[in-house]
Amino acid sequence: MKYYSLIVLFSFCSFSIAQKCDAVFLGELKDFHDNTPLNGATIFIRSLNKYTSSDINGKFKIENLCNGELTLVITHLACETKTVTYNITGDMFQSIALEHHIEALNEVSVKAVVDKKETKTAQETIIKSGTLRRYSNLSIGDALKEVPGVSSINTGNTIVKPIINGLYGSRLLILNNNVRLQDQEWGVEHAPNIDINSANRISVIKGSGALAYGGDAVGGVIVINPARTILKDSLFGKTIVSGQTNSRGLSVSTILNKSFSSGWFANIQGSLKRNGDFEAPDYMLTNTGLRSNGITLQGGKKTFESGFEVFYSYLFNEIGILRSSHIGNISDLVNAINSQKPQVIDDFGYDINAPKQEVTHHLFKATYYKRFKNFGKINLQYDYQNNQRFEFDIRVGDDRDKPALDLNLQTHTLLADVQLDADLNRKTNFGLMGRYQDNFANPDTGIRRLIPDYDKYDFGAYLTSEWILNETFTLDAGLRYDFNRIDSKKFYRTSRWEERGYDNDFQDIIIASVYGTDIVYGVIDPDASDYLTNPVFNFHNFSASAGVRYNLNENSYLLGNYSLSSRPPNVSELFSDGLHHSAARIELGDLRLDQEISNRIALSYKLEQSNFDLLIEGYYNRISDFIYLRPTGVEQTIRGAFPVWEFQQTQAELFGIDVASNLNFNDNFTWRNKSSYIKGNDLSLGIDLIDMPAFNTINTLSYRNEKWNNFSANLTSEWVFEQKDFPDFNFEAFVPTTNETVLVDISTPPPAYHLLHFYSDVSFNISAKTNMNISLNINNVFNINYRAYLNRLRYFADDLGRNITLQLQINY
């Protein structure tokens, strides 16, 4: 490997003096990390066209120098070549530091370092750009399912929320280029705001082992990174165009990278997606189209010793939601469940009407790092995110085009991170995080706020360390403390306030009584329509992790990891208060909720042989005070009766096993398998946890022949079993229009299904610097009708039918 790092010192001395060629330059070469002298380095004196070398003390001497510019090119075994320039005005002494630990230089390496993981002992899987490319026309949630044990909870097929080992939403942290995504992730219908085409590499870390990113990752951490900068003079790019039959969709994405050997770089990336109505095998899924635009800009300068980066990303998504899923009450839900197909089926169209979402996410980040000799690296980062979410319901009259939900979430974060790597066998990492967040719920919607206005303050401090004890043992451990403060202003109906019993416990947080739209401060009047309250919460969270990696031999190892994480309740769990239309239920938060605490133990075995790979990951996650929505009763409204679901806390356990294996029969044929099993129990009530992914096993047989332009053909079988372990939350409802009492079966999962997918691609060179990849992907080859347990629209319609995608990728 070669490293190029160039440091140019500009000379501002502009006047010349008479030539006197008797100056002496004394140099001393030291290792950057530990200050040890470097002997035997070759020093090329460019102006004299002469060579010299350093002695045992790292010193060298150049005599008879003329005043003026002196350029030295220093090379040393296992060091990067360094070029330095000095302005000689007389005798001079300089100490010059060389970077000796080239293996630690991966940030500035020319060649990609294979599988550089974020963690040492956690269950981590990396999805590389070659795999991500195949999901260019889909979403990040679809791509993440490449990892065994990762599934998704969907609203239709364009709102895809990742699930790691049964947990999702606020229990997962998503980092986009080292910025923790803040995009109202508490909502089940809120997909992460990440443009898959801006991602070059994704790490999925199960559990909360990566403490530098946060202490509340009860489920896991998803680390998304853009393409790494290459420190040489280059200009290259990539364009992907895909067309798909189902939804008649088109997706275009382009990225251009420019870099200089001086360390300066700039990238620009843009993507566009248009989908019309998707289709189930037997009918149109009316109003399920998607419009998405994204732009990413990145620039800065990176050298070994210091660097900075400015990053901006923009993503806009307009997502249609199945027209027939908009219902008004339980009678409508009963109708929908009994009806075998959606009640509204129109001809294909690209129009997106209500119900729909329009979400815009801006992310800006600036970061600076500097390395210090014999110390390590300091990284400072500021980021700002602005998330604007509109949700449009089917409304009447003047309100027709008004959003029903209008939330703006702004987040500022400061991060300081220090990595001590003077001793590469004993690295330490610590840092501080400060965050301020402001949520604004626009009252112009004419609908009560789902989530109140609030200010949130977070402060975090962490320390992690890893020790490479010897060839076989690596240990790591970490500690983290987080403080969260939520300061909100929320309106409560007086009737709800009393029904919740808040008049006994929280009467002191009422700041005003509300009559219609008139607010009278300092008054507590039970006859008012609402109270304005000021709930303030402070949470102190401690999290920790410890793990070990034990290399059994050259091609297998064991990982063991324990992690403790603490997640404070999110704003939805605290404040929800009203009717959730598409679920036909009243959802209630609880101001009394406290943190949930997870203790997770994980054990992995990995075997890597030339023809057989095997990864087995097992885990047990015990969560105290696990927060989840559970039905508790029925309330009558003028729309009819609704079941009430409350956020409650319980003792829960989740355990499971994920297996991935890979068998090469010969150079051409490979068989791959991914399987995962999970079980979740509510220990307090002795029932199963809701929304646990069913056992699934995915087998792929692939043929590859490099001689035929890297031809590949893959046949994949996806077999998802019926989830037999589910809580029975069915209820009986009286439907007055038919004068019958019916059992509303919202719990029973749909039957098992088996789908076949086909994928084939070829790659060839068009010219020396241009190559092309063409791929054909057929999903659900046999156009099978099925419904997935974890698709929230399963009551209303079948899942997607056959989809044929043709994709063209050009690298230049």
Next chain:
Amino acid sequence: MKTFKHLLLLFLSIGLFTACSDDDDPVAVNEEEVITTMTLSLQAVGGGAPIIFQSRDADGDGPNAPVVTVSGPLAANTTYGGEIEFLNELESPAEDITEEVLEEDDEHQVFYSFTGGSGTSFNYNDSDGNGNPIGVSITLASGAAAVGNTLTVVLKHEPTKPNDGTAAGGGGETDIEATFTFDVN
């Protein structure tokens, strides 16, 4: 360590800019679309005091159940003219939602269904631009004398029109569903 001093300064500054955040109190939402009150007035063709069927839910989706009242029994074998009114009483003065229903009459329909020994029946008196019923104005035939009959009134938004006359067959989204128990003397 100078660097740490700078870090400390940086973190003190976050306190500064958070301190500048606006602390404005939110304004109360003007709930525009809620229907709190449905009133069906039945006026006997021969005259007399109207019979009022009313469902009133002052706290909207809140925990309190709607108050359902029937002002008195219907007279047997009598024809009544019925007019329905939808109000949002959360606004002041109350907003008449009936107007919005009538403006978008092709997207709305009120469904009526009866049970009990009286054999009470109804006819639609109004129709939208496509000749399909709306149900804001009806004619009701009270039927025979019987106690404990029920009337269920359902207002649907965007039902299939025309439909089979039942709320279930109409599909769409239910805005109101109220059941009244009444006697026919």
